[in-house]
Amino acid sequence: EVQLVESGGGLVQPGGSLRLSCAASGFTLSDHYMDWVRQAPGRGLEWVGRTRNKANSYTTEYAASVKGRFTISRDGSKNSLYLQMNSLKTEDTAVYYCARGHNSFDVWGQGTMVTVSS
C-alpha cells in the first residue's frame, strides 16, 4: 500500500526552527517528485515547495512566502522526505502535508500540525 506519514510538528517560538519528516512506503521516493502543502487553521490549501525526482537531480522549487527560510531534502536510505523550517513566523502556523507529485498530488499524508507562538 502506498502511504505517507508525517511527523515532527509541534509548538515553536517565532524565530525558531523545526524539521518535519515524511516517511514513504509502498513506493520508491527517489522515483517521484514530492511536495509539501500547508493549511492554516480555517484557511485553504497553500503549496509550500517541491523536490523533483532523481532523474531531475532532486532540484527544488519554493513558494515566495517560504523561500530562503524553508529547505526540502530527502534521505533515500530511509525513503524519507524532510522540510527544514527556519526563522519561523506566526503566519507559518498550519497543518503541513507531504504529497506525492504524480498527476498533480495523488497521495497525501495525514498531516502534522505546526504552531508558531510565543
Add this chain to the structure above:
Amino acid sequence: DIQMTQSPSSLSASVGDRVTITCRASQGISTSLAWFQQKPGKAPKSLIYAASILQSGVPSKFSGSGSGTDFTLSISSLQPEDFATYSCQQYNSYPYTFGQGTKLEIK
C-alpha cells in the same frame, strides 16, 4: 502568480442531487488542473487531474471538464459521504495555487 477562483464558496444540496462547481484561472493553464475533496480534520483526497481524468479508485459520479481558464467539477447522485469541501489547483506553473474551496453542505 496564477489566481484560482472557485464559485460558489458554499453550496447546499440534497441527497440525490447533481451539483456543479466552477473554477476559473486568472490566465490560461491548458488542462493542468486538479480537484481535491477534503473532510474536516482529514487530508485532501485527489479526485481528478488533467482537468478530466479520474484518479484511480474515484467513482464515476465525479467528472471534470474545461481547459484554458474555465473548469467545472460535477458530482451526480449526491450521497452523505460526498458532503465536504472541494478545491481546485493549477499545476501549469510555479507557484502552484489552489482555489479557496467550495463547501458542499446538506440541505
